[in-house]
Amino acid sequence: MLKGCESYHVAEQRMLTRRAFVVGGLIGAAMWASRKTAFAQALVRENGNVIVVVFLRGGADGLNMVVPYGEDNYYKARPTLAVPTPGSGIGRSLKLDDMFALNPDLSPLYPLFQNGELGIVHAVGSYDRTRSHFEAMSAMERGARDDREGQDGGWLARHLLASGGASAPMRTVAFASTMPESLAGATQAVAIESLADYRLNVPDDERSATHAALTDLYARHDDVFAEAGRNTLNALQSLRSYDPATSKPENGAAYPDTRLGQALAQVAYLVRQDVGLEIACLDAADRGGWDTHVAQGPWLAGLLDDVGKSLAAFRRDVGREMSRVTVVVQTEFGRRVAENSGYGTDHGRGSVMLALGGGVGGGRVVADWPGLSDEILEGPGDLPVTTDYRNVLSEMLERRLGSSTVGEVFPGLERKAVGLFV
Amino acid sequence: MKLTRRQTLGLLAGAGAGAAVASGCGGPQPLAAPTLASDPDARFLNRAGFGPRPGEVEALRKTGRKKWLDEQLDPTGSEPFELGLRLSRLEVTHLQAWELRDWPKSDIVRQAQQTDLLYASLSPWQVRERMVDFWTNHFNIYGNKGLAAYRIPTDQREVVRKHAVGSFPAMLNASAKSTAMLLYLDQQASHWGQPNENYARELLELHTLGVDGGYTQEDVMEVARCFTGWTEERGFLRPRGSFRFDPDLHDTRPKSVLGNRVHNEDGVKDGEQVLAILVRHPSTAKHLARKMCEYFLGAESLESKVESALVERVAESYLESPTGDIARMLRTIFTSDAFLNGAPTFKRPFDFVVSSLRALDATTDGNKPVLRHLEQMGQPSHMWPMPDGYPISPEAWNGSVLGRWNFAIELCRDEISGTSVNLSSLAERYGAKGRDAWVSAVFGLSAGAAGLDALRDAIAKHTKAAPKSKKEWAEVTALCLCSPEFQWR
Numbered sequence: 001m002l003k004g005c006e007s008y009h010v011a012e013q014r015m016l017t018r019r020a021f022v023v024g025g026l027i028g029a030a031m032w033a034s035r036k037t038a039f040a041q042a043l044v045r046e047n048g049n050v051i052v053v054v055f056l057r058g059g060a061d062g063l064n065m066v067v068p069y070g071e072d073n074y075y076k077a078r079p080t081l082a083v084p085t086p087g088s089g090i091g092r093s094l095k096l097d098d099m100f101a102l103n104p105d106l107s108p109l110y111p112l113f114q115n116g117e118l119g120i121v122h123a124v125g126s127y128d129r130t131r132s133h134f135e136a137m138s139a140m141e142r143g144a145r146d147d148r149e150g151q152d153g154g155w156l157a158r159h160l161l162a163s164g165g166a167s168a169p170m171r172t173v174a175f176a177s178t179m180p181e182s183l184a185g186a187t188q189a190v191a192i193e194s195l196a197d198y199r200l201n202v203p204d205d206e207r208s209a210t211h212a213a214l215t216d217l218y219a220r221h222d223d224v225f226a227e228a229g230r231n232t233l234n235a236l237q238s239l240r241s242y243d244p245a246t247s248k249p250e251n252g253a254a255y256p257d258t259r260l261g262q263a264l265a266q267v268a269y270l271v272r273q274d275v276g277l278e279i280a281c282l283d284a285a286d287r288g289g290w291d292t293h294v295a296q297g298p299w300l301a302g303l304l305d306d307v308g309k310s311l312a313a314f315r316r317d318v319g320r321e322m323s324r325v326t327v328v329v330q331t332e333f334g335r336r337v338a339e340n341s342g343y344g345t346d347h348g349r350g351s352v353m354l355a356l357g358g359g360v361g362g363g364r365v366v367a368d369w370p371g372l373s374d375e376i377l378e379g380p381g382d383l384p385v386t387t388d389y390r391n392v393l394s395e396m397l398e399r400r401l402g403s404s405t406v407g408e409v410f411p412g413l414e415r416k417a418v419g420l421f422v
Numbered sequence: 423m424k425l426t427r428r429q430t431l432g433l434l435a436g437a438g439a440g441a442a443v444a445s446g447c448g449g450p451q452p453l454a455a456p457t458l459a460s461d462p463d464a465r466f467l468n469r470a471g472f473g474p475r476p477g478e479v480e481a482l483r484k485t486g487r488k489k490w491l492d493e494q495l496d497p498t499g500s501e502p503f504e505l506g507l508r509l510s511r512l513e514v515t516h517l518q519a520w521e522l523r524d525w526p527k528s529d530i531v532r533q534a535q536q537t538d539l540l541y542a543s544l545s546p547w548q549v550r551e552r553m554v555d556f557w558t559n560h561f562n563i564y565g566n567k568g569l570a571a572y573r574i575p576t577d578q579r580e581v582v583r584k585h586a587v588g589s590f591p592a593m594l595n596a597s598a599k600s601t602a603m604l605l606y607l608d609q610q611a612s613h614w615g616q617p618n619e620n621y622a623r624e625l626l627e628l629h630t631l632g633v634d635g636g637y638t639q640e641d642v643m644e645v646a647r648c649f650t651g652w653t654e655e656r657g658f659l660r661p662r663g664s665f666r667f668d669p670d671l672h673d674t675r676p677k678s679v680l681g682n683r684v685h686n687e688d689g690v691k692d693g694e695q696v697l698a699i700l701v702r703h704p705s706t707a708k709h710l711a712r713k714m715c716e717y718f719l720g721a722e723s724l725e726s727k728v729e730s731a732l733v734e735r736v737a738e739s740y741l742e743s744p745t746g747d748i749a750r751m752l753r754t755i756f757t758s759d760a761f762l763n764g765a766p767t768f769k770r771p772f773d774f775v776v777s778s779l780r781a782l783d784a785t786t787d788g789n790k791p792v793l794r795h796l797e798q799m800g801q802p803s804h805m806w807p808m809p810d811g812y813p814i815s816p817e818a819w820n821g822s823v824l825g826r827w828n829f830a831i832e833l834c835r836d837e838i839s840g841t842s843v844n845l846s847s848l849a850e851r852y853g854a855k856g857r858d859a860w861v862s863a864v865f866g867l868s869a870g871a872a873g874l875d876a877l878r879d880a881i882a883k884h885t886k887a888a889p890k891s892k893k894e895w896a897e898v899t900a901l902c903l904c905s906p907e908f909q910w911r
Contacts, residue, residue, distance in 0.1 A: 152567065172821075181566070187813065188819075190821060191798070201828045201831050213880075213885075214901075217905045217906060224820070225816050225819075226906045232827075
C-alpha cells in the first residue's frame with residue numbers, strides 16, 4: 001500500500017539517519033493507545049535505557065555512608081560520629097566486605113547490594129580542591145576535572161548534543177524548579193517540579209477542548225516543528241492520567257514523603273509510560289541538604305533514611321523494567337575524616353558514588369582505597385580522590401546509553417576502567 | 423520495505439491517536455513550513471524585525487520598504503517614552519561592573535534579560551534589535567561563568583547594541599577589550615609563561631575566520647601569545663572590571679599570525695594588529711556573511727546554489743566597505759530574492775515571545791513572570807553556556823513546544839503578571855469584526871488574506887465566529903499564537 005509513495009519519499013529516505021529512526025521510534029513509544037503493533041515495536045529505540053542521576057547537594061559524608069570499618073584511623077578520627085563495626089545489634093553497620101560496611105540507615109539498600117544490583121565506588125570525586133560547594137558542584141555538573149577547567153555547559157547536555165538529539169518531548173526531564181547546570185545547553189530538556197506541571201495551562205474543564213484544537217492545528221503540516229507538536233500532544237495525552245493522588249506505585253512500593261521519594265515515584269511512572277525518557281535528574285536536598293557541619297548524627301540519619309527508602313521503593317516500583325534503568329548517586333565532595341568540635345564534619349574531598357539497576361555489576365565496593373593514615377590524607381585531613389568521577393559516568397554513558405562520544409562529553413579525560421558496569 | 427518517518431507517523435496517527443494526519447500516500451504535502459507570502463509587507467516586517475505591531479504593516483505600505491530600510495540601518499532616532507522609562511528603572515542599563523559588585527549574579531542576569539526583551543518588543547529599531555540578538559549569540563557570554571555576569575550589561579551596551587548595525591571591526595575591537603568576554607574565555611588567566619588559548623581559539627573559530635577559515639593550531643597558539651597581558655583592572659580603588667593591558671604578563675617575543683609578523687614596541691598593539699588582520703581576511707567576510715544569511719534565511723536554504731551565491735555577495739559587500747559596514751551586508755540580504763520570497767525561517771523562543779507581544783500590542787515589564795516562560799522554552803538570554811550561541815536549527819527547539827503553547831495561552835488569558843493585553847479593544851482598533859478577520863489581524867494580514875485559509879478553518883472548528891467574552895477572544899487568539907504558522911516567519 002505504500003508503493004506509490006516511493007519517489008516522493010526518496011529524498012527523505014536518504015536522510016533517514018539513525019536520529020530520524022529514533023524519532024520515529026519515539027512517536028511509537030508515545031502512542032497513547034499504547035497497543036504496540038509489531039512494527040511499532042520494531043521502531044522503538046533499540047536501546048530504551050534510562051539513566052537517573054541523583055545529586056546529593058551539600059557534600060555527602062561518604063565515610064559514614066559506606067564505612068571503612070577496617071581502618072582504625074576512622075574510629076580514632078571520629079570518636080562520637082563513627083558508625084560501629086558490623087555485627088548484630090542496634091546501630092551496627094552492615095558488612096559489605098572486609099573493609100567496608102553500609103550505614104544501617106541505608107539498610108533498605110542492603111539486599112540490593114547482596115543480590116548484586118547495587119554497586120558502590122569509594123574515594124571517588126573530582127579534582128576540585130576549592131572545597132567550595134558552588135565551585136565543586138559546578139565543576140561536577142559541567143563534567144570538568146576541577147573548578148579551573150573552562151568546560152562550559154553540562155555534561156548531560158553535551159551527551160545529548162553529541163549523540164544527536166531525538167525529539168521525544170520527555171527525553172530529558174529534571175525534577176527541579178530551574179534547569180540543573182548538568183543540563184545547561186540542552187534546549188530540549190524539561191524542568192518540572194512535578195509531572196502535574198507538564199500540561200496545558202488551561203482550567204481542567206477546558207483541557208480536552210484545547211487538546212483537540214491543537215491536534216487539528218498540528219495535523220495539517222509536515223515540517224519538523226509540526227512533528228514536535230504532535231509528539232508533545234502525544235506525551236500530554238500519556239501523562240494526562242497522571243494524578244499524584246491516585247497514580248499509585250506498583251508492586252507495593254512505598255516511597256517516603258520527601259522530594260526525592262516523590263520525584264523518584266514520578267520517574268518510575270515515566271518509565272512505565274514509555275514516553276521516551278532517557279535521562280532524569282533529581283536532587284536529594286531535603287532537610288537542608290548534606291552540608292552536615294554540626295550535630296551530624298541525627299541529621300545524616302534522616303537524609304540516609306530518605307535515600308535508602310526512596311531508592312529501594314523505586315527499585316520495587318519499577319520492577320522488571322529495572323533492567324533498562326540505571327540510577328547513579330553522586331555528590332560534589334566528601335567530608336573531612338576527623339569530626340569537628342560541633343559533632344559535625346567539614347568540607348572534604350573523596351566521597352562515594354552509588355549505582356543501582358540495569359547493567360550494574362554490583363555487590364562490590366570498587367575502590368582504589370588509599371587508607372586513612374595521616375600521611376595519606378590530603379590538605380586539612382581529607383580522603384584523597386583515587387577514582388575520577390568522570391570515569392564512572394563515562395562507563396555508564398557507554399554501557400547504558402550506547403554513547404560513542406564520551407570524548408566530547410568529558411574532553412581531556414584520562415580514561416581508566418572502573419569496572420562498575422558490566 | 424523500510425518505512426520513512428513520515429509514513430510511520432501517518433500510520434501510527436491513523437492507528438493510534440486518531441489524529442487527522444494525512445496518510446503518507448495522500449498526495450504530497452508541502453515539505454516546507456507554512457509560508458505567509460500573501461502580503462509582502464507583512465512578510466518583510468516579520469523577517470527583518472521581530473514582527474509587526476498593529477498598524478505597522480499599513481505604515482510600511484505608505485513609507486515603502488526602501489525608505490524603511492534606510493531608516494532602520496541608521497538607528498539614530500529616539501526611543502519611545504515607555505521604553506526609556508522602563509529602561510531607566512533597570513540599574514544595569516547605566517551602572518558599571520564595579521558598581522554592581524554587591525549584587526547577586528542572578529539579579530544582574532535577570533535585568534540584562536529584561537533589557538533585551540524590552541528593547542526587542544518596544545523599540546522601533548527592529549533591524550538593530552534583530553542584530554543585537556544575532557551578535558549577542560555571535561559573541562556569546564555565559565551569565566553563570568565566574569564573574570562574567572557583572573560585566574555583561576556593559577558588554578551588551580558598549581559592544582553589542584552600540585555596533586549592532588555599525589562597523590564590525592569596531593565591534594570586534596570593543597569585544598576583545600570587553601572584560602565580560604575576557605573573563606568568559608579565561609583570557610585573564612593567560613600570561614607569557616602560560617598562554618591560555620581559549621579566547622584565541624574562539625576569536626578565530628567563532629568570531630572571525632570560521633572553523634574552515636584557513637588557520638592552524640600554530641596560529642591559535644601564536645594569537646594566544648599576542649593577547650597575553652589583555653586582562654582586567656583589579657587594583658585597589660581602581661575601576662575594577664574595566665579593561666587593562668598588563669605589560670608584565672605580555673609575551674614580548676616576535677610572533678607570526680597567518681603569515682604576518684607581529685612584534686610591536688607597545689605590547690597591546692600585538693593583539694590589536696591581530697584583530698586588524700582578522701577583520702580584513704576574506705574568510706571573516708565569508709563566515710559573517712554565511713552566519714547572517716543563515717540567521718535571516720534559515721540554515722537549510724543555503725544549500726541551494728542561489729543562496730550560496732548570495733553569501734558571496736554579502737561577503738563582498740563587507741569587503742568593499744572600508745569600515746566593514748554591517749548595514750551594507752544587511753542591505754544586500756534584505757533586498758535579495760531569497761529574503762523576500764524564500765522559504766520561511768523558524769522563530770526561536772525569544773523570537774516567538776517577542777513577536778507575540780508585538781502582535782498583541784502587549785505592555786510588559788519584561789520581568790520574571792514573562793522571563794520564566796523563556797526559561798521554560800530553553801532560551802533565557804545570556805544563559806547559553808558554550809561560546810557558539812543558541813542554535814538556530816528548528817530541531818534544537820523541539821522541546822519548546824509546550825512552553826510556547828503555555829506562554830500563548832497565559833498571555834491571551836492575561837495571566838502573566840506584569841504583562842497585559844486587551845484583545846477585544848485591539849480587535850476593534852484593527853477593525854477586525856469577528857473571529858476570521860481577527861485571525862488574519864494577528865498575523866498582520868488584512869481580512870481574508872490568502873494563505874491562512876486552512877488555519878482559519880481549523881480554528882473555526884473549535885471557536886465561536888463572533889467572540890464576545892474575554893475568554894472567547896483569548897481562545898481564538900491563543901490558537902493563532904499556538905499554531906504551526908506562527909512559529910515561522
